[in-house]
Amino acid sequence: LGRFSFWGEYITGSTFPRVKESPMKFRVQLVVCTAEGQAETSYEVAELEKDYQQIEQLGLTLAEAKHxxxxxxxxxxxxxxxxxxxxxxxxxxxxxxxxxxxxxxxxxxxxxxxxxxxxxxxxxxxxxxxxxxxxxxxxxxxxxxTTPELLFIETKWASLLSYGLTTRVLKDFLPVDETLNATTVQNHTLAVAQRCEEELGEELVVSADKCPKDGSLSSRLEEPIAVGLDGGYVRDWEQKQCHFEVIVGKSVPANQPAKCFGFVQTYDAKPTRRLGALLQSQGVQDTQPLTFLSDGGETVRNLPGQLHPQATHLIDWFHLTMRVTVLGQYLKGLIRLNREVGEVIQKTLESVKWLLWHGKVDKALARLRDLDQRINHFADSYLRFPQLKNAVQ
Ligand SMILES: [Zn+2]
Structure with a gap:
């Protein structure tokens, strides 16, 4: 018990000495040292008085830590x-x-x-x-x-949350200025974005002849990088009836952490440079072949060729099977009209899916052409024939 005597007092008189418990006092000092490590000047940073009766009294409170x-x-x-x-x-x-x-x-x-x-x-x-x-x-x-580190944290959070929430998060955990508001964070974020944009340089013009052809030694040696692409429509803030398409993607090199990117095609003047900078930051070589995976949507489909001359474009399996499922729905209509012919076509579709899953693309395409012929049987009898034809082709 002797070691408690720093802040407790013995109350004598009873059989056993009892310790009167009073809060502990701490003083935090900053000691400035000479180059040789000798203490030169010390400053009082804070004084703390801490009780120790309950778990919530242990250690620093957030308010104390911030102070x-x-x-x-x-x-x-x-x-x-x-x-x-x-x-x-x-x-x-x-x-x-x-x-x-x-x-x-x-x-x-x-x-x-x-x-x-x-x-x-x-x-x-x-x-x-x-x-x-x-x-x-x-x-x-x-x-x-504003110091660069504060700018960095503000910008990082503002890229994940709204400007308003960013200020709340920062104020919760850090002793940042109480007057920090959404407008300040917005201004800082946009200024940083502008600086990144200027560092990006001019847009690249991609031409296939400037790069090694497919199958050249370098591109065969390097592992292909998978880049996932997807598009989504977002309502325009100013013109509420307008929508614009945001393209987001994720580049996943074999032995590097994945990185995300995004842009608006109708607005962005440098999508190729942007993707190039991202891939470069992941240590990807210019000659390394890229495989784009997407939902196969119209706008997304044109991108790989624009972004990278050696890109291979694949529809991801999820979206591929979704298309097969849509075709299957049409075929149910055909079966109702003519069970025998309809079921043959349905079997053909099932084999197309099987062939695609096993990578037998040529056979799958041949089977689809066959299917395309067979559905003509329903050209006059099936109401949604034009849509079916379109979906098959
Ligand atoms: Zn002088």
């Missing part, structure tokens, strides 16, 4: 900024300290709070001829009012 982080950040950055200014507070030519014109402050938004830092304005030294009479050193360090 602690914010205080720590303020002290740390203050030290760094002061060191930066100190190195620039004397004339590099004659060594005289600059005269202070005024003491101003500068605000910077960080992941761990909005900080206010001293930013003195100095007179230039008389030994130098300078156009401006005064200057402030700190802006050379604070080149933006």
């Amino acid at each position: 602690l982080l914010k205080q720590l950040q303020q002290h740390l950055v203050e030290q760094q900024a002061a060191a930066f200014v100190l190195r620039r507070s004397q004339c590099p030519a004659c060594g005289l300290p600059f005269q202070i014109k005024e003491r101003t402050t500068r605000t910077v938004h960080t992941l761990f709070g909005t900080l206010t830092l001293p930013s003195p304005r100095f007179f230039h030294c008389r030994c130098q001829t300078s156009q401006a009479t005064t200057f402030r050193p700190l802006p050379a360090l604070l080149t933006a009012s």
Whole structure:
């Protein structure tokens, strides 16, 4: 029990010494050290008083953690900024300290709070001829009012959630500025997006003759990369009756983590460059063959050729069987009209599906042509014949 005596007091007089339980007190300090590791100056970061009777009293609360982080950040950055200014507070030519014109402050938004830092304005030294009479050193360090890490987290979350939810999430977990709002996050995100866009460079013109032909040594050596594509229609925010198609995809190299991408074909001027940058970031070689998997939709179908000259395009099995199922529905109508002929056609369709699953494409196509002929039997009797014909072809 002796080791509890730091914060408890023995109450004597009874048979056994009893400890009066009072909250524990903690002090968190930041110690600035010299280059040799000697403690130089210490700063009080926070004081904590913690009880220890119940599980919810254990450790830091979120509020305490946020407060602690914010205080720590303020002290740390203050030290760094002061060191930066100190190195620039004397004339590099004659060594005289600059005269202070005024003491101003500068605000910077960080992941761990909005900080206010001293930013003195100095007179230039008389030994130098300078156009401006005064200057402030700190802006050379604070080149933006928001630190890159805060921008990164804001943008990352804003790409997953709404701007409003992003601010709520950030405020929940981090001591970011209480005034952070959806508009700020939106402005930051769009600015980052604009910067990424500028880094992307000009759109590529894909031409098949610039790349090695299929079956060349390099493309045979490298494993094909699977890229899944799908399109979905989204309502236009401004013109509610208009829709536009968003294409989303996922590139899945054999031994690399998958990455997603998305764009709007009618809006995006650089879809090829965008996919190229994504594949490059996954370490994919230009010559590596690509296999696109999609639902086979009209717009998505034209993409692979545009995006990559050596692309192979496959309809994924889910969408392929969906088409077979649709055909099967029509055939039920044929069976009602003529059981015998209808069932033969149905058997043909079943064998088409079997052949496709086993990769026997030529045979499957031959069987489909056969099916295409056989359905002509119902050209006059089946009401939905044009639709059936269309679906088969
Ligand atoms: Zn000087």
